[in-house]
Amino acid sequence: MSIRRRCRANFYILSHGIIPPMQTIKNLLMEALAKIDGTDSQLLELTAATQLAFGDYQTNVAMQHAKKLKKNPRELAQQIVSALPENNILQSAEVAGAGFINLRLYPEVLGRATAALEEDDHLGIPQIGSLQKVVIDYSSPNVAKTMHIAHLRSTIIGDAIKRLHLASGYEVIADNHIGDWGTQFGKLLVAYKTFAKPEDVSEDSIEFLEKLYQSFNLKAETEPELEEQARAELLSLQKKEEPNYSLWKKFIQISLQEFEEVYQRLGVCFDTIHGESFYNDQLQSLVDELKERDLVRESEGAQVAFFESDQYPPCVIQKRDGAFLYATTDLATVRYRINTYKPQRIIYVTDSRQKLHFEQFFSIAHRAGWHCDMQHVMFGLMKFAEGVVMSTRKGAVIPLRDLLDEAENRALQVLEFVEYPEDEKREIARAVGIAAVKYQDLSQNPISDIVFQWDKALNLQGNSAPYLQYAYARVRGIAAKHEEKFPQDTVKDAAIVPKLEIERDLCLHLLQFGAVVSRATESCKPNHLADWLFGAASRFAAFYNQAPILREENQEIRHSRLRLALVFSRCMSKGLNILGMDTLERM
RNA sequence: GCACCCGUAGCUCAGUUGGAUAGAGCGUUUGAUUGCGGAUCAAAAGGUCACAGGUUCAAGUCCUGUCGGGUGUACCA
Numbered sequence: 007m008s009i010r011r012r013c014r015a016n017f018y019i020l021s022h023g024i025i026p027p028m029q030t031i032k033n034l035l036m037e038a039l040a041k042i043d044g045t046d047s048q049l050l051e052l053t054a055a056t057q058l059a060f061g062d063y064q065t066n067v068a069m070q071h072a073k074k075l076k077k078n079p080r081e082l083a084q085q086i087v088s089a090l091p092e093n094n095i096l097q098s099a100e101v102a103g104a105g106f107i108n109l110r111l112y113p114e115v116l117g118r119a120t121a122a123l124e125e126d127d128h129l130g131i132p133q134i135g136s137l138q139k140v141v142i143d144y145s146s147p148n149v150a151k152t153m154h155i156a157h158l159r160s161t162i163i164g165d166a167i168k169r170l171h172l173a174s175g176y177e178v179i180a181d182n183h184i185g186d187w188g189t190q191f192g193k194l195l196v197a198y199k200t201f202a203k204p205e206d207v208s209e210d211s212i213e214f215l216e217k218l219y220q221s222f223n224l225k226a227e228t229e230p231e232l233e234e235q236a237r238a239e240l241l242s243l244q245k246k247e248e249p250n251y252s253l254w255k256k257f258i259q260i261s262l263q264e265f266e267e268v269y270q271r272l273g274v275c276f277d278t279i280h281g282e283s284f285y286n287d288q289l290q291s292l293v294d295e296l297k298e299r300d301l302v303r304e305s306e307g308a309q310v311a312f313f314e315s316d317q318y319p320p321c322v323i324q325k326r327d328g329a330f331l332y333a334t335t336d337l338a339t340v341r342y343r344i345n346t347y348k349p350q351r352i353i354y355v356t357d358s359r360q361k362l363h364f365e366q367f368f369s370i371a372h373r374a375g376w377h378c379d380m381q382h383v384m385f386g387l388m389k390f391a392e393g394v395v396m397s398t399r400k401g402a403v404i405p406l407r408d409l410l411d412e413a414e415n416r417a418l419q420v421l422e423f424v425e426y427p428e429d430e431k432r433e434i435a436r437a438v439g440i441a442a443v444k445y446q447d448l449s450q451n452p453i454s455d456i457v458f459q460w461d462k463a464l465n466l467q468g469n470s471a472p473y474l475q476y477a478y479a480r481v482r483g484i485a486a487k488h489e490e491k492f493p494q495d496t497v498k499d500a501a502i503v504p505k506l507e508i509e510r511d512l513c514l515h516l517l518q519f520g521a522v523v524s525r526a527t528e529s530c531k532p533n534h535l536a537d538w539l540f541g542a543a544s545r546f547a548a549f550y551n552q553a554p555i556l557r558e559e560n561q562e563i564r565h566s567r568l569r570l571a572l573v574f575s576r577c578m579s580k581g582l583n584i585l586g587m588d589t590l591e592r593m
Numbered sequence: 594g595c596a597c598c599c600g601u602a603g604c605u606c607a608g609u610u611g612g613a614u615a616g617a618g619c620g621u622u623u624g625a626u627u628g629c630g631g632a633u634c635a636a637a638a639g640g641u642c643a644c645a646g647g648u649u650c651a652a653g654u655c656c657u658g659u660c661g662g663g664u665g666u667a668c669c670a
Contacts, residue, residue, distance in 0.1 A: 056613070066612055069650060079650065103613045104650070148670085188670065308668050322668045332670050361597065362665055386598085387664080420632060438632085450606060453598070455663070462605065462619085469618040472632050484629055525609065537607065540617075547633065556629040593632075
């Protein structure tokens with residue numbers, strides 16, 4: 007496998023100082039609870055109603071108190087409702103079911119809150135990360151190997167986690183910890199120096215290096231002495247002897263150029279690229295420091311860390327022959343990052359097979375006194391339909407480039423009979439194709455294994471990125487037509503007054519945006535945001551169908567609807583951007 | 594052997610950290626005055642949430658056990 011390696015906002019004040027409706031309702035409920043003996047306002051939870059018929063928001067606080075207070079839950083709920091202070095917020099408060107309290111806002115209140123989202127610099131996203139720094143370690147491809155579809159997960163999920171943290175106000179350091187050191191370079195050097203050069207590819211290309219590597223593995227099966235040569239070349243490289251040292255640097259340069267091409271297509275960028283080799287000269291001091299702290303000791307000739315009551319198997323930090331390992335580099339990396347950046351949190355995005363490794367070195371790092379919240383965000387394996395784990399050792403994988411090309415081509419086919427300029431079509435196909443590939447990955451729980459299927463990876467219909475982009479493009483289309491048709495009209499400060507049920511529904515959904523982003527950030531699960539976006543787009547589609555805007559003759563209603571659509575488009579744009587997807591004015 | 598992850602509609606997957614009648618997409622079936630853009634919308638059919646206990650006013654969600662699938666398990670990364 008060539009992938010080397012690799013959290014609840016409650017209430018908050020928005021930047022414009024407008025208090026969100028949930029906070030207002032919660033305050034009213036707290037006042038009511040205070041009038042009832044024995045209630046604990048800490049237990050108060052307010053959530054969005056699970057069904058439109060139940061109102062806007064609901065609380066189960068009565069059921070939670072009923073047993074303790076030895077009261078009938080419905081009666082207690084009624085008591086709480088009766089104790090609510092006079093207000094001009096709640097249109098209704100009703101007891102339902104086993105003791106739920108269902109709450110409904112006045113339409114004007116709901117509309118004002120929705121419109122207020124636009125006034126907030128962050129569209130209602132709580133800035134839970136302000137003054138906090140987080141290092142995110144993701145993508146991390148291996149030098150001299152083409153990026154293929156299995157690299158997609160770490161890169162795309164990592165990039166979305168980065169953007170989520172930025173949107174939540176964190177200072178982010180995105181670090182690409184590329185695999186630029188290790189035994190594969192010994193093999194590559196042997197092949198480069200002694201094998202016939204592959205002729206069908208350019209010598210400056212990553213395919214060239216990859217073919218050399220593959221032919222080494224093939225030959226080594228029958229000629230075991232090659233492995234010995236590889237070890238010798240590696241040793242020479244480690245001593246920085248020429249020409250090995252220069253060749254190694256050249257391999258890295260070729261690889262980085264190719265990676266950069268893919269990253270640009272994906273819209274992914276890093277703040278630092280500190281590969282494994284960056285830490286080479288820190289490894290011995292690291293082992294020494296761990297020895298001083300009694301965290302490692304000699305065992306069977308190696309330097310090994312052990313764990314309390316054998317919670318984990320032993321972890322070798324330095325081999326019998328003095329060489330360092332994966333865990334050594336990772337520990338040195340943690341030490342460097344904490345000393346250099348002083349982050350509150352470090353996040354690693356890798357596949358789930360590395361769980362034990364991370365638990366081990368997190369434990370060692372904590373005991374070494376390198377205090378920081380370290381989190382391993384793991385994702386499942388990508389498999390082919392046959393269920394075979396992919397490997398670059400023998401080739402036969404789908405290069406990432408091919409996947410992206412295919413995605414863009416399929417998107418272009420949809421535009422075949424559309425009369426847009428050719429270059430615009432290509433731009434649309436690019437934005438749609440890339441987003442579609444990203445969405446199929448980001449819309450599911452990262453932990454699940456995924457079975458790669460072309461049709462699924464490149465889906466352009468239903469619950470897919472183009473569906474979200476299409477909803478956005480429709481609003482932009484309406485806004486443009488509105489300017490043509492009513493050039494004197496301005497809706498910038500128009501009041502939103504949701505009258506239809508679908509309008510209420512859309513408003514309520516938009517008001518959840520900030521909390522959803524927070525949840526996605528803290529749990530490092532971009533799929534929560536993807537879900538929200540799909541929910542928003544499908545509500546908009548229904549709204550679009552039921553509530554005409556430009557055809558509406560009543561100006562107040564027309565303005566209300568258009569303003570609502572515009573708030574929707576702002577949230578969509580922000581949300582899509584957080585998932586690393588581009589928006590289009592038309593498609 | 595031990596540890597961890599997963600098991601939800603025919604298929605691919607969600608499920609707001611314990612809340613009301615378990616949701617989408619695809620596929621299947623039916624419909625939408627050429628529509629403010631049909632990459633869309635409206636609707637139907639499809640479920641013993643692997644199984645068995647337990648905790649709770651309330652369990653797909655938490656605990657225990659069983660079965661099935663996956664991954665890992667000291668000198669690879």
